Amino acid sequence: MSEAPALPAHAAGHPVIVFDGMCVLCSANAQFVLKYDRKGHFRLAAMQGEVGSALYRHFGIDPADPDTMIVVDGNKALRDSDGVLAIYGALGWPWRALSIFKLVPRAIRDPFYRFVARNRYRIFGRRETCFVPRPEYMERIL
Numbered sequence: 001m002s003e004a005p006a007l008p009a010h011a012a013g014h015p016v017i018v019f020d021g022m023c024v025l026c027s028a029n030a031q032f033v034l035k036y037d038r039k040g041h042f043r044l045a046a047m048q049g050e051v052g053s054a055l056y057r058h059f060g061i062d063p064a065d066p067d068t069m070i071v072v073d074g075n076k077a078l079r080d081s082d083g084v085l086a087i088y089g090a091l092g093w094p095w096r097a098l099s100i101f102k103l104v105p106r107a108i109r110d111p112f113y114r115f116v117a118r119n120r121y122r123i124f125g126r127r128e129t130c131f132v133p134r135p136e137y138m139e140r141i142l
Contacts, residue, residue, distance in 0.1 A: 014043045015073040016142060017087060018055050021046030025116075025124040026069060027131035029087075034137045036091050042071075045142040048130050052142070068117055080117075081109035 017033060020026040030044050045052035053063035059070060059077045070077040071086050078086050081101070088098040101109065116123065133141055 014041065015071050015086075015090070016043045016045055016051075016055065017069065017071050017083075018045050018047055018052045019069045020066065020120070021048050021052075021130035022127050023120045023124065024127055025120050027127060030131055031133070033087060033091070034133055034140060036095060038092075040140060041090050042087070043140050043142050044133075046130055049142070066117075067114065081106065081113040084113065 017030070019030050021030075033042055033044065045055065047053055047056055047063045047066055055070065055072055055077075056063040056066060059072070059079075061068065061070065061079075068079040069083055070079045071083040073086075077083075085099055085102055088095045090096075
């Protein structure tokens, strides 16, 4: 793999969630993270943007046909259910309680995640335009 893409200065030291900005479910999750990540731990990048698509390509994911969202922390990326559980684990209580699902083997968690990911537009819908956060969250968007 090539060297990880350079992130904007305000992303340094922050895990980056790369998500599908056109997916209704993914955008709702991004809004949820922005609202409940009160410490500003995460930065977000839509896969449709320059930073998000570069991160997907770096980790071997086609940004035009992704099969997962990722949480990039340094040089590693968590994907599938591990990525989701990492997000909720970092949000603090009560959301951290969802970390209990780490006890469920990945071989059970990930097929469920992948089913939802493959069918996200059919189940939840597709936005007409990419998700745009409220102005007070713009410094957390890459």
